[in-house]
Amino acid sequence: MAPKRKLIEVSIPLDEINKQSAREKSIRHGHPSTLHLWWARRPLATARAVLFAQLVDDPSVREDEFIAEARQKGYEDPEGWAGHRIKQERERLFDLITRMVDWDNLGDEALFDAVRAEIMKSTNGNPPAILDPFAGGGTIPLEAQRLGLEAHASDLNPVAVLINKALIEIPPKFAGREPVFPGAAGTRTNWPKATGLAEDVRRYGDWMRDEAQKRIGHLYPKATLPGGGEATVIAWIWARTVSCPNPACGIEMPLVRSWWLGKKKGKEAYIVPRVVGSRVEYGMGHSAEDAPAGDTDGTVGRTGATCISCGAAVDLSYVRAEGRAGRLGRDLIAIVAEGGRARTYLPPNASHRAAAEVDRPDELPEGAIAEQALGFRVQAYGLTEWADLFTNRQLVTLTTLSDIVSAVRDRALGDAQLALAGVGERLETGGSGAAAYADAVATYLALALSRMSDRHSLLTTWDSGPKKEYERSVFSRPAVQMTWDFTESNPLGGAGASFDASLAWLVKAVERLPGHNRGVVDAADAAARNFDSLLISTDPPYYDNIGYSDLSDYFYVWLRRSLRDIHPGLFSTILVPKAEELVANPYRHDGADGARRFFEHGFEQVFARARHSTSGDYPIAVYYAFKQSETDEGGDASTGWETILGSMVRAGWQVTATWPMRSELATRIRNIGSNALATSVVLSLRPRPEGAPITDRRGFIAAMKRELGPALRELQQGGIAPVDLPQSAIGPGMAVFSRYARVIESDGSEMTVRSALARINEVLDELLTEQEGDFDPTTRFAIAWYRSNGYDAGAFGDAENLARARATAVSAMERGGILSARAGRVQLYRPVDLPDDYDVTTDQRTSAWEALQHTIRIQEAEGIPAAGAFLHDASRRSDGAVDLDLVKELAYLLFQVAEKNGWTKDAISFNGIATSWSELLDSRRTAMPVSIAATLDFDTLNE
Known part of the structure; x- marks a missing residue:
């Protein structure tokens, strides 16, 4: 018997999912991503919806049941009634998903009980365990756990493994326990989820900060204010320096990207450099009229630097050579201190320069930066060891805090022994007693320290934006790149870069973790691990976008120093393992071609193993981002996208759906006319049956024309936005292509994925054009x-x-x-030129074109309720109602026309109507007289 079609294979409320995914970017407090940095995490809302849709039956599987029900009730059109009931049930599930993906509803246990009940109903009470074999930042396993599923996560990268353990494996072990720190429990009796553990992490973290203050507080002196008194320093701004190559000058010239410190109107602040003899002194400026701009703002750009004294042009090759020779210096150019509601900017002084002059610690984290790595630029300047990325003062601070983690663990063990029975096994060996609990507390504190290190490096810079005025993190983008002026923040000052702040973010995230259901996290190579009895939902590496292993060494060296006694297996190597990392890294695999072959073979191997282990009862889900593109005689292409599709098809998988997932809705169609692809696409896949047939190009295209038409209408009716239609149509098109063992071209060669994608787009264009006949x-x-x-x-x-x-x-x-x-x-x-007093009820004949243009005019001028009322009037005319399905269909068609011609403004209007269609229909219902609305339900309104 064929497996039941799941919701992900038919239709999902894509626009609502994408809206919530975009919204998540502005949510910080308590969001799991604030536990620790990881690159390219998928939004929680997307993962939650995809997992639900993988498991829950599409209502179309109940068609026979609905037909029988209609016949039993004596309805004249049982098939029509069944279609109505399928739509009704789908809308009910869509409503559940829409509420479930809303961040504000995460605490609604009644809602999630209903969500879990729906999953249990579709899985006969025995849902499969979920596995993400490329777990990364842990989004998918965490959301699987939130949905009441057994979550499995694995990754080759120890940093990713530790993050996943902190998200899904450790919290359930200690869920419901009260804190052990003396006096922390107080009179509170209820400690749900991991709130007790979170409270202990907070309390022991405070002790850790106080201990650090005793040991190294003197390294971070307060600033003396001009009017007297002192203020805590938030940061010190430094400039790298190099000797001017002009023999007549020879000054230590500062390398500064920008002199600006704060651009808030009326409170402008910037550095004013002044050459005094053979050195540069720095003061503060606040006049907007005299502020630096253009050529006067900074001394270094993309191609070179300018000496502030003699004006000599200095090529960056000279700067790099000086760096490799160890002759890059640094000079303090500004101090940032607390100042009520605004920052206080002060010129540097000798005492603060002296405070930073400390010796390098004896015990530093080991490890060299790769000579060449994706996104790395610092090696050319002589920064070759990971310890080179920190000032001596930062190294002292990070090593001191790292040492204190061990002291915290000992203290927590003593306290836990008084509260829990026996010492028990260690955390790494599966324990849940006092020893494991102390290990858990130390693990989270090490993560807080590692998290803080992202803002403590000589690669951090100051953001002078009017609403910012704080340090940028090292990884504001996934790269390790050279900076000129840099920010040394105060780790004990209490501001955003302090240990206190890092700890607070982490604790808030732990408090909100689901903390229930078993979580299993392994360090494993996806190409070698076991997939038996596990359903895959995964977000794999994106070709050559991000070099995860090289980047994560930045954190690994500090985590290893803090935790190698607590997680000895996880931190057994000097640096993160790299040889088997499934990334198309040309530096590691003999150039671009070797990297492509490595990635393709590795991906195929992973999914071939998964193919042999799957039961086929549920579709797997694979996320993939569009980042790499190239153009050749075949047109625009995406190398990574084609590679992953080809690998999965060759591994025996059949694509059943593709859904564009976006987390940047404000710029969704910014690249109209360039054939831009979505942020990422979720693919739904089933095992291709053994002995699948072979067809030729003509047979493939004929099958597509038969099947893509109904699929296209289903996508349009399901609320897929016009901007997302081409990517969504890849699903049913690739479903046809991937059901065949091979598709043979007219010259006898095997059809490539690139060629198949081109044919899908051609057929889609034909079908949209054919709709004109309606x-x-x-x-x-x-x-x-x-x-x-x-x-x-x-x-x-x-x-x-x-x-x-x-x-x-x-x-x-x-x-x-x-x-x-x-x-x-x-x-x-144009819609804007149409008359405002147009009355659709008195117009003798209203075409679909006219109805759409007036709907656009009204929606853009007056909003959705007014536009919905207009559609209500159009659909209730006594002399012949306007067919609203055709109005919506027209919006899709015209979007494609506008996109191809690069008419962005028009495309936005057509896309806006289609994406708000369900809201327009809801508004239309509210516009009806109560006597009419009471007799109709949502699904009969458009019939």
């Missing part, structure tokens, strides 16, 4: 005229010929109010 003559004319002219004017003769071919006339359409015909020129009215 429209009235006026609309068919307007589509054809718009395709050629947009809203610009064209020759009257051309318009009249086009109109006659569609059984209408220009004069009739002019009287109908969709165009103007003057001086031998014909021009369609």
Whole structure:
């Protein structure tokens, strides 16, 4: 018996999922991503929705049941009734997903009980355990656990493994326990989830900070204010220096990207350099009129530097050579101190320079930076060891805090022994007693320290933006790149870069973790691990986008120093393992071709193993991002995208759906006209049956034409935005392609994935064009005229010929109010030019074109409720209602036309109507008289 189709294979409320995914970027407090940095995490909302849709049956599997129900009730059209019930059930599930993905509803246990009940119903009470074999930042395993599923995570990278343990493995072990720190429990009796553990991490973290203050507090002196008194320093701003190569000058010239410190209007602040003899002194400026700008702002750019004293141009090759020779210096150029509601900026002084002059610690984290790595630029300047990325003062601080983690662990063990029975096994060997608990507390504190290190390096810079004025992190983007002026923040000052702040972010994240259901995390190579009895939902590496292993060494060296006695197996190597990392790294695999072959072979190996282990009862889900593109004689392409699709098809998988997932909705169609691809796509896959047939190009295209048409209408009816339609249509198109063992081209060669994607796009264009036959003559004319002219004017003769071919006339359409015909020129009215007093109930004949244009006009001017009321009137006309399905269909069609012609503003309007369609229909319902609305349900309104 064929497995049941799941929701992910038919339709999902994509726009609502994407809206919540985009919203997550502005949510920080308590978000799991604040536990510790990881690159390219998927939004929680996306992962939650995808997991639910993988497991829950699409209502179409109940068609026979609904038909039988209709017959039992004596309905005349059982099939029509079944279709109605399927839509109704799908809308119910969509509503559940829409509420479930909303961050504000994460604490709604009644909602999540209903979500879990739906999963249990579709899985016969025995849902599969979920595995992400490329777990990374842990989004998918965490959301699986939130949905009441057994979550498994594995990764080759020890930092990723530790993050996943902190998210899903450690919290359930100690869920519901009260804290052990003396006096922490107080009179509180209820400690749900991991709140007791979180409270202990907070308390022991405070003790750790106080201990650090005793040992190294003197290294971070307060600043003396101009009017007297002292203030805590937030940061010290330094400039790298190099000797001017001009023999007549030789000054230690500062290398500064920008002199600005704060750009808040009325409170501007910037550094004013002044050459005094053979050195540079620095003061503060606050006058907006005298502020640095253009060539006067900074001394170094992309190609070189300028000496502040003699004006000599200095090539960056000279700077690099000086760096490799160990001759790059640094000079303090500003001090940032607390100052009430604003920062206080002060010039440097000798005492603060002296405070930073400390000896390098004897015991430093070991490890060399790779000579070449994706996203790395610092090696060319002589920074070759990981310890080279920190000032001596930062090294002293980080090693001191790292040493204190061990002291905290000992203290927590003593306290835990008093609260828990016996010492028990260590955390790494599966324990849950006092020893394991102390290990857990130390693990989170080491993560807080590692998290803090992202803002404590000589690669951090100061952001002078009017709403910012704080240090940027090292990894504001996934790269390790050289900076000129850099920020040394105060780790004990209490501001955003302090240990206190890092600890607070981490604790808030731990408090909100689900903390229930078993979580299993392993350090494992995806190409070698076991997949038996596990359902895959995974977000694998994105070709050559990010060099995870090289980047994560930055954190690994500090985590290893703190935790190698607590997690000896995880931190057994000097640096993160790299040889088997599934990334297309040209530096590691003999250039671009070798990298592509390595990635392709590795990916195919992973999914071939998974193919042999799967039961096929549920579709697997694979996320993939579009980042790499190239152009050749075959057109635009995405190397990574084609590689992953080809690897999965060859490994025996059949694509059943593709869903574009976006977390940047504000710029969704910024690249219209460039064939830009979505942020990422989720692929749903099933095992391809053994003995799958072979077909030729003609058979493949014929099958697509048969199947893509119904799929296209289903996608449109399901609320897929026009901007997302091409990527969504890849799913049913690739479903046809991947069901065959091979597709043979006319020359006898095997069809490539690139060729298949091109054929899918061609058929999609044909189908959208064929939809024109469904429209009235006026609309068919307007589509054809718009395709050629947009809203610009064209020759009257051309318009009249086009109109006659569609059984209408220009004069009739002019009287109908969709165009103007003057001086031998014909021009369609833009929505904004249509009359505000148009009454659709008295118009003798309203075309789909006219209805859409007025809907756009009203929605953009007055909002969705007014536009919904207009559609209500249009659909209830006594002399013939406007077919609203065709109005929506027209919006999809015109979006494609506008996109291809690069008419971005028009495309946004058409996309806006389609994406807000369900809201427009809801508004239409509320616009009805109560006596009518009471007799209709949502699904019959459009019939």
